[in-house]
Amino acid sequence: MGTMLDVIGSIVIRGAIMLALINLTIQMNTALYQKTALASTRQSTVIPVQIMCDDIYRAKTSVFEKAKLNEIKFSAGDINDNSETVYYYLEGATSAKGLYRQVSSINNNTPALIAHNVTNMTFEYYDLDGVAKSPGENVGGIKSIKLKLTIQTDNNSGSTFWEKNIFPPNI
Amino acid sequence: MGMSKVILASGVFVIVGMYSLSFRAADNATSVVALAQAIHSQTEQIALAGTKFAAVDLGGSASIPTILPSGSVNLMGGTVSYRTDPLPSSKLKVTSVGTYGGHSVTYLATVEFVSPRWQVKRIYEVPDAAEFSRLN
Numbered sequence: 324m325g326t327m328l329d330v331i332g333s334i335v336i337r338g339a340i341m342l343a344l345i346n347l348t349i350q351m352n353t354a355l356y357q358k359t360a361l362a363s364t365r366q367s368t369v370i371p372v373q374i375m376c377d378d379i380y381r382a383k384t385s386v387f388e389k390a391k392l393n394e395i396k397f398s399a400g401d402i403n404d405n406s407e408t409v410y411y412y413l414e415g416a417t418s419a420k421g422l423y424r425q426v427s428s429i430n431n432n433t434p435a436l437i438a439h440n441v442t443n444m445t446f447e448y449y450d451l452d453g454v455a456k457s458p459g460e461n462v463g464g465i466k467s468i469k470l471k472l473t474i475q476t477d478n479n480s481g482s483t484f485w486e487k488n489i490f491p492p493n494i
Numbered sequence: 495m496g497m498s499k500v501i502l503a504s505g506v507f508v509i510v511g512m513y514s515l516s517f518r519a520a521d522n523a524t525s526v527v528a529l530a531q532a533i534h535s536q537t538e539q540i541a542l543a544g545t546k547f548a549a550v551d552l553g554g555s556a557s558i559p560t561i562l563p564s565g566s567v568n569l570m571g572g573t574v575s576y577r578t579d580p581l582p583s584s585k586l587k588v589t590s591v592g593t594y595g596g597h598s599v600t601y602l603a604t605v606e607f608v609s610p611r612w613q614v615k616r617i618y619e620v621p622d623a624a625e626f627s628r629l630n
Contacts, residue, residue, distance in 0.1 A: 344506060351513040355520070362523040366630040369527055373534075373629055377619055402602050402618045492617050 360476040364440075365483045368474050371422060371438035372485050378409045378424070379468055382491035390448050390462035400493060401428070410434075413444055419475055442482060443473040466494065530629045533595040536570065538619070541592025543569060544576035545603040545614050548588040551578075552605065552612040558584065570594070578605075588614075597628055
């Protein structure tokens with residue numbers, strides 16, 4: 324009887340250890356999946372952010388046609404100093420929207436999707452003295468722009484946030 | 495300790511070790527992005543300096559020199575190469591290429607004489623697909 328109890332106890336303990344191990348593996352796997360998804364999102368966020376920053380850096384006049392909280396439209400110069408209009412906006416039915424870039428000289432002003440799963444895109448505008456300007460249309464005297472962008476992972480397990488101050492040298 | 499316990503413990507160590515390596519790879523991917531951004535920013539500053547060098551080399555006279563400034567300078571751990579070309583209306587174009595840590599950024603600037611010196615009036619970063627690919 325004593326031996327029987329020992330065997331049963333041993334099986335129970337071994338089972339508990341195996342369950343703990345399986346649980347550990349599942350938890351580790353989930354954590355790894357989320358971590359990898361986040362790293363992947365960070366990597367895929369770099370290029371849209373860089374494109375936006377480069378475009379805003381090209382701003383040619385300090386009067387922005389649209390200097391709104393969630394969208395921006397302005398005149399930019401290309402490397403030959405020709406003018407073109409650049410427009411960034413979010414579009415989508417859900418909270419995770421697409422980020423669109425529309426440039427007057429590219430593809431007949433056809434918008435291009437440059438990022439998806441964007442949950443927040445905010446612009447702040449500042450004048451020469453660093454005083455915030457009210458968002459609106461045809462806002463003048465803009466000297467710097469602060470961009471805040473949040474992009475979530477495909478499985479919505481996390482998000483990456485970018486914040487950057489841009490000082491266009493030509494305005 | 496019995497052999498079965500040794501095998502069990504070894505298995506646990508192997509599993510945890512494999513996950514640790516994978517976590518490390520994911521962390522590394524994130525830090526690579528941050529490092530690439532930092533190097534890119536540094537390269538931009540180096541390239542920007544080239545446009546200033548060209549403007550300074552032009553001196554304090556409105557007359558355009560017969561030999562236009564060009565050069566290569568090592569600074570901030572990188573290198574900037576700049577070249578000046580004529581443009582209409584007494585303006586000049588400066589092409590400045592900054593390199594640092596395997597990254598490369600090119601600026602095109604228009605310089606104009608505004609007494610008492612040459613000044614950068616317009617400046618654009620040249621889009622470069624290869625540099626974009628280095629960012630992620």
